[in-house]
Amino acid sequence: MSNNAARFAAVDASHGHLLSTLSETEKSLLGLPYAANExxxxxxxxxxxxxxxxxxxxxxxxxxxxxxxxxxxxxxxxxxxxxxxxxxxxxxxxxxxxxxxxxxxxxxxxxxxxxxxxxxxxxxxxxxxxxxxxxxxxxxxxxxxxxxxxxxxxxxxxx
Missing domain, CATH: 2.160.10.10 (Hexapeptide repeat proteins)
Known part of the structure; x- marks a missing residue:
């Protein structure tokens, strides 16, 4: 697993419950991984x-x-x-x-x-x-x- 993949996996594990409720814009503003093509x-x-x-x-x-x-x-x-x-x-x-x-x-x-x-x-x-x-x-x-x-x-x- 690459360093980025490991970091994203760690964010998913610690913020998974929150990530599913946020828009991509909200994720971006919080500094979380987001899909820029939204x-x-x-x-x-x-x-x-x-x-x-x-x-x-x-x-x-x-x-x-x-x-x-x-x-x-x-x-x-x-x-x-x-x-x-x-x-x-x-x-x-x-x-x-x-x-x-x-x-x-x-x-x-x-x-x-x-x-x-x-x-x-x-x-x-x-x-x-x-x-x-x-x-x-x-x-x-x-x-x-x-x-x-x-x-x-x-x-x-x-x-």
């Missing part, structure tokens, strides 16, 4: 792919940071929870913000503190939980088969 999961991955492919083809905001008053930073870059309505327009275009809101299952307002440099890739998007401001550089891949929690003020480097 139709609901396939649909959810296709939804995410369509959204991030559209996102990856969009352009940044047309606002020029040089037009900002001295000392004022664009929204989303080093933003904080106390950034209010007076914060200048962000570097993300409105189209990008709408796509991020749909991809991550968050409000349009929450995207004001999120900047994702394309290209960006993920499995589902809705399993990525954002706790505040977040910046991610180019070529980020997040495999969110299970919940991925990203705290406030987190910065991801490229690749």
């Amino acid at each position: 139709p609901a999961l396939v649909r959810a991955r296709l939804r995410a792919r369509r959204l991030f492919l559209r996102y990856n083809q969009t352009g940044p905001s047309t606002h020029d940071p040089a037009d900002l008053p001295s000392g004022q930073k664009p929204q989303g870059i080093g933003g904080s929870d106390d950034d209010g309505a007076e914060v200048a327009p962000g570097v993300n275009s409105e189209e990008r913000r709408h796509l991020l809101a749909e991809l991550f299952g968050i409000s349009f307002e929450q995207t004001a503190q999120v900047e994702v440099e394309p290209p960006f890739y993920c499995d589902y998007g809705t399993n990525i939980k954002l706790e505040g401001s977040w910046y991610t550089n180019f070529n980020t891949v997040i495999l969110d088969c299970s919940e991925v929690s990203i705290g406030t003020g987190v910065l991801f480097g490229p690749k």
Whole structure:
């Protein structure tokens, strides 16, 4: 028996009573072995792919940071929870913000503190939980088969 087969057998033995009552999505979120080809999961991955492919083809905001008053930073870059309505327009275009809101299952307002440099890739998007401001550089891949929690003020480097 291979190592993987042995691990799956151990999970079946210890969680067998529970596994039969869970959907494949629930198993995935719990970190248990699951069938990724289950139709609901396939649909959810296709939804995410369509959204991030559209996102990856969009352009940044047309606002020029040089037009900002001295000392004022664009929204989303080093933003904080106390950034209010007076914060200048962000570097993300409105189209990008709408796509991020749909991809991550968050409000349009929450995207004001999120900047994702394309290209960006993920499995589902809705399993990525954002706790505040977040910046991610180019070529980020997040495999969110299970919940991925990203705290406030987190910065991801490229690749």
